[in-house]
């Protein structure tokens with residue numbers, strides 16, 4: 001079914017039909033329905049690497065991008081090259097208008113420690129908005145069991161915040177499912193995960209988590225903030 005023929009009711013029906021489907025089937029549907037107007041954002045987390053593995057077998061030409069804030073860990077940036085070597089997928093680095101040096105000079109120093117919402121808005125959300133313009137759908141790697149917030153998402157839905165369809169192939173997978181797939185398929189992953197970092201974003205806002213802690217606890221530790229805004233609730237799900 002071509003994307004232009006889908007109505008909100010169609011998305012709702014598709015979401016219901018695909019809720020229990022394997023992520024490959026969900027990705028296959030997304031490719032058949034939206035490609036080439038389909039894109040994917042990845043922060044090179046374990047879930048994103050799993051999707052890249054599957055995508056390489058379905059349609060490796062899907063445009064994939066990373067929001068390169070300038071504050072990512074070197075290990076994260078190195079993973080881009082490993083993904084390219086393994087799958088032939090060249091992840092595009094989408095950057096803000098200013099380098100970190102320019103941004104901090106303009107603002108009298110880092111913004112992340114004074115107003116992290118503003119920093120995320122300017123170094124992630126603005127570039128994301130530009131990166132998805134002109135596309136019909138984007139793929140994200142969220143899982144429902146990562147937070148109560150993410151549990152409210154559906155496998156396919158309308159993302160009102162960015163005005164395109166959002167596809168969440170791994171929504172119903174658990175962390176255990178993801179790591180079982182990584183090990184079984186020898187998928188490249190960020191070595192920081194082996195050093196106590198369950199969820200990895202920008203280095204100023206990421207901390208290691210003690211064993212048994214929630215995997216999102218290391219993000220914006222000490223703040224009420226748990227999301228950068230990419231997956232917030234005003235992305236209404238049909």
Ligand code: SF4
Nearest residue numbers: 112116119120202205
């Ligand atoms: S995660 Fe931290 S450093 Fe990265 S954009 Fe958000 S506030 Fe800035």
